[in-house]
Amino acid sequence: MLLIEAFTKLLRLSDSCSLSDIVGEELHRRVSISLFQACFRTLLEQQEDGSWNGAPEQTCYAILSLAEAQHVYFCNGLQPQLESAIQRGVDFLKSRSFQSADQNWTSKTAYKVSFVAEAYELAALKVFESSKVPAIVSSCFDTRASLAELDGFKQLVSNTPLFAKLPELQVRASLVESSFFVPLLKAQRLKVYARDNIPVTEDRYLNIIPFTWVGCNNRSGTFVSTSFLYEMMLLSLLGYQTDEFFEAVVAPAFPETAFLHKLIDNIIDNVGKDKVNNAHGVNGSYNISTANGQNGNGSWLVPQEVSSPLTRFVTYVLNHQAVLSASTWDRENLCRDLRAFLHAHATQTGENSRFAKQEPQSSDVYTSTTRSFFQWVRTTGADHVACAYSLAFAFCLISSSLNLGKEVFPTVKQKYLAAAATRHLTTTC
Known part of the structure; x- marks a missing residue:
């Protein structure tokens, strides 16, 4: 009151x-x-x-x-x-x-x-x-501008099993609450990726992200902290943008993905060792690879339009204040899942390239794969979605706040069950 x-x-x-x-x-x-x-x-x-x-x-x-x-x-x-x-x-x-x-x-x-x-x-x-x-x-x-964009979404979510039985008042109120977060997200949309300079479509997902968190929070009556919701909204935004970045920028720059995998490992290792400021060479690029080939010294250069955004993304996730104050186990788990997420994107980039080159061009069946669809769903497909590292990030938020820096799952059994649940969720997604 x-x-x-x-x-x-x-x-x-x-x-x-x-x-x-x-x-x-x-x-x-x-x-x-x-x-x-x-x-x-x-x-x-x-x-x-x-x-x-x-x-x-x-x-x-x-x-x-x-x-x-x-x-x-x-x-x-x-x-x-x-x-x-x-x-x-x-x-x-x-x-x-x-x-x-x-x-x-x-x-x-x-x-x-x-x-x-x-x-x-x-x-x-x-x-x-x-x-x-x-x-x-x-x-x-x-808030009418944001609500007008969300009204079309209301009819969609009201027809889903998750919200179908929910009173219209609760759906409507969740949309109103979500509308306040939309401008806050828009203010952060260029924090990591300069997407306005990337040939991608309008980021209309900005209007949907808040409701996915607010709607579920209100539906369950759990009412987790608003700061937790907002942090997860920002991470969801970066998940969408990372997908766009790999497809629009990284894929054209890396016809050979072996160097991309090396770049990902280098960035994560450097950020993990607090060497962000020293991660680049004198010219501001990683000495690994470039779409243009060798630089004459036997090393390979990655253009800054690839290395800098990826470094900012990894730095944001791994050096987040809440992550740094989480337990060692939860931090390491996040690092592993983030690495798997980015490597899966690199692997998928290579498979997309091979699919585009296969004969005949008119075929919509991927015939040059070395794995079955079943294997892909449970490996690259599962790691490719942001579910696992997002959940690991959420555990870090919980560890640093509710658990005061202690592990969210302290026993071996709890860790195993949490990992099994995470893998099931990633496969389902």
Whole structure:
């Protein structure tokens, strides 16, 4: 309740330009995410009798929270549900004599303060009478542009087994929450790969990535930390961009993938040894290979448009602050899975090249492969998707935060089962 009230006042001051030197667009959106989550999750926790946990005092807090949320512009899409929830909460309060047994206050022990509870009851009943006010707070940061792009996605996800039975309110609210993350992701889209200079299609996946995390989080009711969701969204973005980068830039530069495999190992080894700053030669390129052949000294040069983005990507993943503070086991596991991911891309690049050269050109069947489709799915195909290293990255986030640097799976049995589950997921993907 206090968070919703405080953040609503903060956004109101931001709208009046009173805090223009403090509250920028990014902070505004981060505050909006927290505010919307607090409102939506309060809404989800209401019980059938209109109360929250059957407790009168907690119900008062919830009513006041939802009434405050009605002032916020981006909650417009939830107005009918907010009004209904407030009405049902008030009906619950009126249906019984207000003798609060809620032990909401704590010092050395939990206790209740009767006159405080009565004051909140009066406030909750009073706010219901004046709660229907125009939602004007934060109207300058409208989410309609992002929502319009996500609306088409709503129909698709509502037809999937995962979301088909979910109430439309939850899907819609998850779309609203997702829309706040889209601008944050767009601000980071060129952090690793300069994709605007690459011949690739528009990155419309930016609008889908947030919902895949927010929608599943809200559906399960797990409500993991928002920082965890955001970090995984950024990693998902890099996964899409890495696919694009290999197809549009790396593949043309490496007709022979043996040198590409060496480059990948060199970059990961150098970053892992904290030699990022010394990883390049004087001319800024790795002395391994180039599409143009030898440089006259018997060594091979990789153009910076290949080596630099790959180095930035590996550095981002392995030198992430949370990764560096994770357990040694979880860090090493991430490094192994990231290496396998990039090597699988290199292997797939070579197979794509051979497929393009096979005779006859009109055939859509890959006849020059040395493996069966079954083997490919469980090796290159599984490693080629970002599932394994993304999961390993998530384990590092958990290790550094919830586990305080300890291993997420401390026993041999747990490690084995986690690895088996990961391999099953990668094969399924």
